[in-house]
Amino acid sequence: MKEYTEQELREDCVSSELIYDGKVVHLYVDRVSLPNGAESVREYVRHIGAVAVLPLTAEGEVICVRQYRYAHGCVMTEIPAGKLDSKTEDHVEAALRELREETGAVCDSLTYLGLFRSTPAILDEKIDLYLAEGLHFGDTDLDDDEFLNIVRVPLPQLVDDVLTGKITDGKTQVAILKVNEILRRRAQKESNTAP
Numbered sequence: 001m002k003e004y005t006e007q008e009l010r011e012d013c014v015s016s017e018l019i020y021d022g023k024v025v026h027l028y029v030d031r032v033s034l035p036n037g038a039e040s041v042r043e044y045v046r047h048i049g050a051v052a053v054l055p056l057t058a059e060g061e062v063i064c065v066r067q068y069r070y071a072h073g074c075v076m077t078e079i080p081a082g083k084l085d086s087k088t089e090d091h092v093e094a095a096l097r098e099l100r101e102e103t104g105a106v107c108d109s110l111t112y113l114g115l116f117r118s119t120p121a122i123l124d125e126k127i128d129l130y131l132a133e134g135l136h137f138g139d140t141d142l143d144d145d146e147f148l149n150i151v152r153v154p155l156p157q158l159v160d161d162v163l164t165g166k167i168t169d170g171k172t173q174v175a176i177l178k179v180n181e182i183l184r185r186r187a188q189k190e191s192n193t194a195p
Contacts, residue, residue, distance in 0.1 A: 008035050011042070024048075024083065047125035051095040052081035052116070054175040055105050055132040060155050062176070063103045063135070067148035077151070077161070078169045079176075081127065095130045101141045103150055108134025113178050116171050129175050131182070155180060 011032040020027040026046040034040055055063040062079070069076050080102040084094050092110060099105050113129035142148070153161075158176045161167045167176070 004035060010035070011040075014039060043122065045123045045125075047123060048084050048087055049091075050081060050083045050125060050127045051091055051098055051130065052079050052127050052171045052175060053095050053099045053110075053130045053132050054079045054113070054179050055099060055103055055107065055135055056155065056179065057135055057152065061152040062155055062158055062179075063105060064151050064153055064158075064172075065102055065148040066151055067146075076169050077153075077167055078172045081171060091128045092130075095128065095132075099132055100138070101143075102146075102148065104138045104140040105132065105135045106138070107132035107136070111182075113175060113182075116174050118170055127171050129171065129178070131175075131179050155183070 011034060014031040014033055016028055016030045018026060019029055024047065028044055028046060030042045030044070031039055032042050057063065064077050065080055066075050066077050068074070080098050082094070082098040082101070084091070095110060096106070099107065109132070111131040111133070113131055116127040116129055118125050118127060140150075155176070158167065159180050162173045162176050167173055
């Protein structure tokens with residue numbers, strides 16, 4: 001089997017057609033040239049981008065939201081998240097906005113956890129993940145078409161729920177496992193530096 005260089009794996013756009021231009025998604029059909037010189041078709045959805053925040057209380061509980069996801073036909077447990085208002089919106093400001101709107105919380109500390117690409121074969125959505133700590137609670141400010149329940153779940157329970165398949169949302173799984181590892185490393189570092 002031939003080993004390709006990064007450059008040789010590249011597919012270049014020959015033509016692009018916007019099939020559907022919606023409020024949230026924009027569906028394209030592109031003709032692309034393949035690494036072997038042949039052409040193929042790529043159907044994909046463009047998305048403005050999003051942010052997601054794992055709010056962690058001082059007691060080690062995560063503030064999650066439970067909401068109905070129409071595309072899957074069920075209520076899902078997720079961390080607070082939302083799309084950007086514009087391509088130029090500051091991602092930190094968007095994360096702070098979504099945290100406050102969905103949970104009523106503001107935070108003293110916001111740590112970047114990394115980028116999550118939800119479905120790279122057909123969707124260009126990029127979700128920036130954050131950890132919010134030092135939480136202070138006020139009122140929520142949900143969108144008119146947004147209905148959800150707020151639940152507090154101990155982080156170890158969420159890790160178990162990810163590992164047993166009870167939490168199926170990808171961004172939520174990744175954020176939970178990353179934060180669990182961050183906390184484990186913090187504790188290890190603190191125990192190594194203790195007198």
